Amino acid sequence: MESGNTILNATSLVNRIRGVKETENLSDIDDYISRLKREKLTKTVVLVGVTTSSVAAGAIETKSAIENYIAERELDIDIVEVGSNGLCSFEPLMDVQIPGKSRIVFRNVKANDVPFILDGTLNNYLPPDNVVGQYRSQLHQPWMGIPFLDEIAFFKGQSRDILALSGIISPASIEEYIAFGGYSAFTMAISRLTLEDVCNTIEKSGLRGRGGGGFNTGQKWKMALAETANQKYFVCNADESDPGAFMHRLMMESNPHQIIEGIAIASYAIGASKAYLYTRNRYSITVQRLENAIQQAYNAGLLGHNILDSGFSLEIILRKGPGAYVCGEETALISSLEGKRGAPTLKPPFPTQKGLFGKPTVVNNVETIANIPLILRKGAENFALKGTEKSKGTKLFSVSGKVNITCLVEVPLGVSISTLVELAQGVPKGRKLKAIQMGGPSGGCTVPEKMNTPIDFETLKAEGLAMGSGGITVLDDTVCIIDTIKFFINFIQYESCGKCIPCREGSRRMYEILESITRRPVNDEGHNTLERFKGIILLESLAEVMRDTSLCGLGQTAPNPVLSALKSFREEFEEHIFDRKCAASVCRNLRTFYIDVDKCTGCSACAKKCPTNAIIGTPRSPYFVVEEKCIGCGVCETTCKFGAVFFK
Amino acid sequence: MVEKILQKYSHAGRDSLIPILQEIQDSIGYLSEESIEMLSTHLNLASSKIYGLATFYNQFRFKAKGKCHIQVCHGTACHLLGAVTIIEQIEKQLLVKVGQTTRNGNFSLEVVSCMGACAHSPVIQVNGVFRSHLTEATFKELLEELIETYRTVNK
């Protein structure tokens, strides 16, 4: 696992952390490491996945149930909090490892399921409904009749490098990370490699920024390295903020030390003695795990002054972003770190020349950084084995929306979009896949016919899609495209920094146009349909100007969802405009309401509330809706006490 | 309380502004006018710049939260599963507007862009506690429970 030529390998690092003198018995240490890696166990361990996502599913309650179970029975069992293996829909997740036996993964373990599952497991009976599978290990005896995880489609279809340890190790333990080879890349870099060496390796690997821009990371580092300055900064952008994307949170919560090591290497490579890690205040579990990881790294002497006598010093400062989507833009992020409104500033000068506090600064996305230790440890060539010619390595995606399994996956670049949908086990039964939205609010949507498009920077761009940070939303036929892009553009107009005209006003106008076509006018005067249609033409022209003139990427890419929807779902727009119908019945103001004659008591309550007097009838006999007059506001539905009002 | 925080940041510069504001909000629940003015003097930075910064970010508030603070996730997955209806119903039933606190200080409502629990949508948080996989029935039940709880609180 470990190349023997590193001066400080995992063994001696663990020593250092334990305060054990190097001369002590080496076999003791090997033993300790194998215990950290759970290769050898002395007692049963129950591992429960505690992440932002699983807490929403009740993981805290599950964990206390496990604690109670153990306490009540006075069992000698360890409980360990781990991260996530990516199967979010199966949360709460619980693993059990009995000495000598393979570690087994259970799904949907609600608090009241705990006694039943543990009773069974500890007595060699595995409740089949809750079992996901077991880890494969030469050292342990497998459970009979239980699939190995690597045989399950979900894991088989992935290529887990950055996520290799996610859900396996305790994110609260630097020792476990080190036992699995962690920090060896960093210690090797500072003791053996020059700054240029590191930059060269990263450049050679072909790693491109995972934040959406896709710029070669090594080249970016070299730009900052080439600058002469008394201070340089490294900034890791971990302020994940695309709605519907949760890759970074899960990754950081599952394996925070990987990020700290990546930052340390990157800072070394560009000659920065100070690094900022910018995550979001609201992600409390993420914040707490990162804080803990940084503190452990300091305690281990892996951060701070003159690290391991290498002469390299590094301070990592965790900043808790107060919440602004636009801070994903590097100059905006820098403004925010400087204590200003997070508004992007003009480029040039680029941050690599004049960034934070006017000093050369490299800003990298957290996923980019997660790759760094692996590239250094396994070599640039190894990294480049995966991916396409121009897009190397693997990429994280969070797949959510109308899928059977909402999940976090890691696949090699170049796989088709359909791979992701398959990993999520497709749309719910009986539903038809309608579209896939990629790249969040500034990405685009693609249709099922284009599902074979390979995911790499160039192809996606050519298709009018965007890699974005990796949030994928799957839409089925219950979803209205207009409503979905209205949601995105609403997000943009709310999250735009408001500085430049095209983004601020353009996104607002786009939202208003989309609103106008999903609403029925109270009084329809002649040209209205024409006006609404003109709005659509305007959308295209606005989109062009926004793309051409906006100050930063946020505004430049904001029209993407609108444009791609116009391209692929023009009929749906026309249906909304001309027929005033929303086939999916999502645009509520386009609904027409009806009264069920069997349920209506003729109380006239709805007729009194109707703003357009569209409901008529005689008291005590069923009322009815005059379709042409109905504006679909739904007041009648909420008014009716008998459930007689329904819509089509 | 604010003084204590400022003492901790005795030689701080503008780049500490956000962490200080976060601490102030954590300790007194919101950013009061007085705290902004004190910070302005402390950092020798115009109060307008502090206020301008604070209004830029989602986190900062200028009024205290309600006794019952509801956060509704409006990420893509939750949107597809009816977050808008949830927000509307809360506004209507608890008589509270997004971003505001009711006059009696019982409820406050906040919409957040994504809680990262897309697998369990639609999700909301009530005083920090998650309520996930909301259905029409469980949501209705929750609202009734909240109305009942805080009605008795008022008495």
Added chain:
Amino acid sequence: MNFNIEVNGKTIQVRKGDTILVALFRNGIKVPTLCSMKGLSPTGACRICVVEVEGVSGLVTSCSNVVEDGMKINTHSPRVVKARKTLLELLLSNHPDDCLYCERNGDCELQNLSVELNIRERRISGRKIRHKLDLSSPGVVRDPAKCILCGRCIRVCDEIQSVSTLEFTGRGSKTHVGTTMNRDLNFSTCIACGQCVMVCPTGALHEHSNIDEVQDSISNKSLTTIVQYAPAVTVSLAETFGLKPGKDINGLIVSALRKIGFKYVFDTSFAADLAIMEAATELNERINLGVNLPVLSSCCPAWVRYIEQFYPELLPNLSTTKSPQQIMGAIIKSYFANEAKINHGNIYSVSIMPCLAKKNESQRVEMTSKGVFDVDVVLSTRELVRLIKLNGIDLDNIEPQQADSPFGIRSSAGKLFAASGGTTEGIMRTLHFLRTGKEMTSPKINELRLVTSVKEVSIAMGKELVNVTVVSGLTDIEKLIATVKEGKSNAHFIEVMACSGGCISGGGQPFGAVEKEAKARARSLYEIDDVETIKVAHKNAQVQEIYDKQLEKPGSEKAKKLLHAKYLKGKSLE
């Protein structure tokens, strides 16, 4: 170093390091912009100045990108014009449609640009955002509905004036310009210097107009309407009437004011002479006693407000002498009312000033006697222009006239108040006389007439030196105040004018004036001084007369009561 670039197919020579915008301007090509400000770094907010650069995929803002050798630029290609037009249409899409009633009608950058870009229909319509009109300040009105968020007011308030009252607040489509906690201007740290109004491209910031009140009072027979006009006014509006910029049209203004219907027309320069007498006496005393030095000038109300607001600890240093406007106001309703036998309650006292802070100053409680305002209403120079036009007065065809006595005579020292350094020059001339008993051999102090923002001069008075510092514009004021507070300043007198260049570039002056006009105005003032026979305030016979008849002597109890004021700690937080 020069090199060539290609613009619209033609080769032009440009200087290395110039931005595209500047390079084009030098070559006679105008690219419109709404947010750029001379002397300040570009922010790239409006995007109107975009051009097409060959080889670059998006459009490029010409304000922020520098020219490169061999660059090929297209400034008016269909793509560029469409983009500019759309950007402007976006701004107009939720802009109020009340141009006809707008303060800036006919003098609005947004209006001009939409003419320039040939916008003839509302192609994009947007929902208007409701905003509160802020009428709280007597000087400055804020109408956020008309704000296009160019950020100029914020930058002038912060980077030029160091006041930082205004800042962007909110985010996204809800971004707006506001103050701390969105307080109204009068309850903010605003000093009403009016520089934000000067840079605002639309009607979002404008003066609180008082023309109607003035018209009403003129037509009210029971009132005696009296007007005074500031020294800076007469040299500031020639160009507005098609005359040579900077030309002194004192006589024409007096004549026009009479035609408008003012019963008496007085020249505030007379009060400036009185202010010199009082301030020089006060300064002389403090130098002799060595207390509260350096004396800080008090004739600029925005500066007074600045001290009250931000450095109340320096209030003892502030000269207690009222500003010329308030001195004139005070003596009109006391001395003159007695002389002319008019009940002071029946006098309506109007003042015409190049300034908006003067509107605030006139409303201060310190500036009243027995509950009656010394000055009832203040009009800006811009409002004077409107008033003249409103009354159909054709300056080309009227004869110049003299201002009324008993305040009709002024020394040129009083007139010099209009330019930065002028107040000091006037005070020094009299101080020299007070300290040495002799006139200065050459009253002209050239060092005080330089166009720099900070001027430090030592003036010999007999065997001793009097050190003065003159500042205009508040950009560097904090540094200066720091030296004063540390006791490191050797100045005896510090003159501060909140507006760069002094009152001739005040916040109430006609829009569109740039350095050229400001220089012409100053030159005009110095020419007046050159030809004037009475160059010092203490030789103004009417000034002597008022002391003889009523005030006894400069600095007397009576003079103190009428011509001095106490200033208080900033109130914005109370």
